[in-house]
Amino acid sequence: MVLRKRRRVLLPDAPAGDGRAAARQVDAVLMSAGFKLSGEALERLGGFADGIVIDLGAEILDVVRREVGDHVAHNAYFRDFPAGVPDTVEFWLDCVLDALGARTVEELMVGEAVNLLALPKYGRYQHDYTEMVAAHAAFLPSAGDRLTVLRLGGDARDEARELYFALAGSAVPLNEDDLVDLAFLAVHCAAGPQPAAIPVRENRAVVDRVRLAEGLPLLADTVTDVLRLACALSDGDVTLETPTRFHGLRRATRRGLLAALDAIVSAAPGKLGDVHAHREPWKRLGERLHPHEFPQWPYAQDVFAVARGDKRATSxxxxxxxxxxxxxxxxxxxxxxxxxxxxxxxxxxxxxxxxxxxxxxxxxxxxxxxxxxxxxxxxxxxxxxxxxxxxxxxxxxxxxxxxxxxxxKGGAHVRPExxxxxxxxxxxxxxxxxxxxxxxRLPIAGPVLVDPDILDVALPLSGKAAPSGFGVLPRGSESKVDAGLLRFFTYWRQAEEDTDYDLSALFFDAAWENGSWVSYTNLSDGGSVHSGDVTEAPEGASEFIDIDLAGTEAARIVPQVHIFNGEGFAEVAESFFGFMLREPAQEGLPFEPATVRMKSELRGGGRVALPLAFLRDADGSWRAKWLHLHLKGMPFANAVENSRVSTATLVRAVTDRAQTTVRTLLDLLPPDTVTVDDGTTPAVPVTYIGLERPDHLPEGSTAYTLDRLAALIPT
Incomplete structure (x- = not known):
């Protein structure tokens, strides 16, 4: 967890040895995935015996490969992609002719159209991963490839406590994965020292679950806090967005919840008005708590009387x-x-x-x-x-x-102002x-040194503004895109039923008009190429799109992932989207981890995912605008050509808005206190704000990096 969130390597107490050669081998393998051990971490790892070094290296590699999506075999439907992609209609005709060798035309028809999904050759890999690898030239590393440094961490307990404090004390709501991590850490940390404040009530519910079990005072101070805690106890949704099926609760747990309710309402009867916002969950919870069995807590009984409508309370x-x-x-x-x-x-x-x-x-x-x-x-x-x-x-x-x-959950809609x-x-x-x-209230003291690449990163006013992943920026952020070739990728693995995800990209001019696209219905357009449609994924499937940024006439590019049929983003065994930046001369496989700039989990209740958009400025330079949005879409057969207008309307509305960014906060400070980082070592300790902590900061400096961006938000 610490490696995943903080890019820090935790090394155990183990017998000393001379594992320097093995450590260099581990580092070389990590570099092929776009990661590298810091000098301190490499030296410490090399101080163990060879066997320990190899075991630790395998664990580290497994984590970082998952981070960028390199833990699965990414096969492309067209073996030689980006070369060898045929004309769309010619490919379809080839599939039909192939099918006619064993079937009649009538068997392939749906009404007056040919059903592509019924064609044996269509949508199913015609080669295995090994054959695809053999067809590609070796990858040629470039100076522009990503290299993420993994630094040496401290004591595991200290690192866990620091991470617990960051998550529990976050000023913004956490995303789903971070809530799961907080719940894990709370088991180990909730009975010990606590953050000065836990302002987000969802976080309080997660922590209170452990505190209740330990017999410690609860943090709840509203009736809704107690409802969230009850949801946590039933492994439900503490955000209260989706209904929770409440479990049967032990008598001691019921007493704890009812006692907390009674104390809250007796101290402030007006808080009964909050019950109306969640009447149905309160009714269901009452069936599990049996408040009538505890006459010593009459104010707790009032909560359920309001929910049933037996008692009046104005909110x-x-x-x-x-x-x-x-x-x-x-x-x-x-x-x-x-x-x-x-x-x-x-x-x-x-x-x-x-x-x-x-x-x-x-x-x-x-x-x-x-x-x-x-x-x-x-x-x-x-x-x-x-x-x-x-x-x-x-x-x-x-x-x-x-x-x-x-x-x-990233669901979005637009209405006129x-x-x-x-x-x-x-x-x-x-x-x-x-x-x-x-x-x-800004938590920034002393001289400030800032990485210019973080200035246009949006402050995460909600942790739910970005899914989990690698290199993911909050919704509304902008980042420079500097490469000749932009390659999108998506991967999914179905859980129980055949599932077809379709990677697509829309192209617009600067006015968000004249939309064209690349998808399974149009495999190439203006130098952009699709890797081919895969229609089922029992063992996992990948799709890619290559875009020549210098050669395209588009000024706006919007990648999308559509669910054509099958399981939703929250139902599949695994699904993610990302993009790579590379140069055509690098060759290599369709997926090369060292070129991955971003990989995010696909979540949300909609059937169309819009992770981000790419915008070209007047000088020809490109920037990414981070969206993390979902469209509701249709239950079946979502296709990019059917959502061009709605996508353009939504994405344009988002990109037109001014965002609260790191630049916004720095503009509130006296100009003479902020300096742009040029790589030189400051003479005094500084407050550093950047994507990653550099090595040239003097001792005593404080760093706010991407993983700590929420800490810049005043409490």
Whole structure:
């Protein structure tokens, strides 16, 4: 876990020996996968006996190969890809003629069309992996290939505790895989020292599961916190996005949950109003907890009475809606001022409504009151919310035509921007309040040294804005693309039923028009080539697309993975997407791990995945825009040509938005405190912000790298 997340190698206490030659061999194999041991790690590894070195090297190699997708055999349908890919129609006709040798035309027909899936030669590998490898020339390494350094870690317990503190104390919600890792670490760390704060309630639920078992005080302080904990105890969804099937609970566990509920409601009866947001889960949980068996906790029984409708409790949100419905802006503001987070999330609506009231009254008193309330509440609002509202206010005056809505699973839809504009003066005053508050909370001290490649990386205001993987940046980030050849790849392995994923790419001009594509229905277009359609994956299957960035006429490239039929992204045994940057002269196999720049797990509930887009600027340079989005798609037969318009609309709306990036935070600092890293060693300790920690930092420096980016977000 530490190697995967921190790129640190943990070495055990083991008998000394002279394993230097074996360590160099391990390092050479790692380099072929695009990784390398640091000098310190290589020296320490070489101090063990040969057998230990080889065993440890195999473990390290297994982890990093999985990180970049090199743990599976990537076969291409067309053996010689990117050479030897035929014309699409000619290939289809060849498949039909091949099938006619054993079948009648009628057997191949579906209505008036030929069913490609019924053709024996179509969609199924005609050669094995060994034959494909033999058909390709050796890979020629290049100076531009990726080389990720693996550094020596410390004591395993210390590393685990540090990682636990980072995950549990994260200021942003974690993605699904990180929650699983936190649950594992909590078993070992939740009874010991804790982070100063665990602000994300989903994280609290994961930690509280262990604390409850250990008889320690719970971190829960709302009734919804207890519901999340109950979901964790049943191995369910602590985000409450999907229903949890509650397990039968031991009496001691039931007592712990009910006692926590009773203490929360007795201290603040108004928190009963939160029950309405999750009435059905509360009803199901009540069937497992049997609160009537515990008369000593009457306030806990009230929770379930509200869920059943036997007891009335007005939620804060209900009081706000009632005030807005009555055009009572002062009333809505008064209620929202008691809940700073809700006030900030309702700020746009509040300012619009207040501006309308001021127009009627002929003065600006109501907008002034809203601004004053925001200034008073700002110190009590989390940094993540402050930055999210700031990003919203930056985009509001930009006259964007569309609004983008993205849920926690990456599902997205677009609607026209039909809200009234906000008063420019109010927006300016609000932004100043937010900037001052964020500036005062930044965890950055002393001189700052920054890697220019991280400036346009978006701050992960939610960990769910990016899936797990290698080289994955948060949604909205931008990164330079500097290579002659861009190669997409996807891999999937079905679990139970035949499953067909289709890798495709859309091409647009700078105005997001004139869309063409490369997919199984169009194997080549303008120098871009598809590796061929694979229609089932019992042993795993791969598809590739090659794009000559210098030769393409497109200005916008959007790769996609479509589910044609079979299991969804969350149902298959394994699935991922990535891209490589390489030069045509390098030859080699379709998949070469040293050229992989990004590999991400495919997750989400939709049937079409949009991992990222590639944008060409006026000077001809290319950059990647990270999306991590999903379209709902159709239950069957999703195809790139059928989603051109919706894809262009969505991706354009995302790329038009201004994002909160590392640059945003650094712009809040005095300019003379920020220096761009040029590779020279600073004279004094610095705060370094970059993709990876360099070797030239003086002792005492603090580094914020990609794995610690969330730590830059003020608490």
């Amino acid at each position: 804060l949100a209900g009081r706000v809606e009632a005030a807005f419905a009555a055009d009572d802006v002062p009333g809505a503001l008064a209620v929202l001022s008691t809940a700073p987070g809700m006030l900030f999330r309702a700020l746009d609506r509040l300012v619009r409504t207040a501006a309308s009231a001021d127009l009627v009254g002929g003065e600006g008193a109501m907008v002034d009151a809203v601004v004053a309330a925001v200034a008073e509440a700002a110190p009590r609002v989390s940094g993540r919310v402050l930055l999210g509202v700031r990003e919203h206010l930056v985009n509001r005056p930009r006259a964007l035509e569309r609004r983008v809505f993205v849920n926690r 039909d809200r009234a504009p906000l008063p420019p003066e109010a927006v300016a005053r609000l932004r100043e309040i937010l900037d001052d508050e964020v500036r005062g």
